[in-house]
Amino acid sequence: MILSDFHKEHIDDDGANDLSNCVPSCKLCNSYKHQYIFDDWYNKNNPNFNQDRLNKIIKWLNEDYKLYL
Numbered sequence: 071m072i073l074s075d076f077h078k079e080h081i082d083d084d085g086a087n088d089l090s091n092c093v094p095s096c097k098l099c100n101s102y103k104h105q106y107i108f109d110d111w112y113n114k115n116n117p118n119f120n121q122d123r124l125n126k127i128i129k130w131l132n133e134d135y136k137l138y139l
Contacts, residue, residue, distance in 0.1 A: 079092060079095035081093065082108070089139065092135075
């Protein structure tokens with residue numbers, strides 16, 4: 071996968087359009103999530119779910135994105 075294959079996915083579709091509400095995602099995940107509420111889409115019922123990945127997303131949303139402001 072090359073860097074251009076990544077997209078910006080909003081955690082909350084009605085939320086901010088900045089790093090505090092966005093995580094990198096592949097085009098396929100971006101398309102599948104669409105307007106679902108993140109917790110409804112990315113959970114143990116999602117075949118692509120990974121707890122380590124979820125932990126990284128939560129860490130990004132709570133603190134890591136601030137390193138890039």
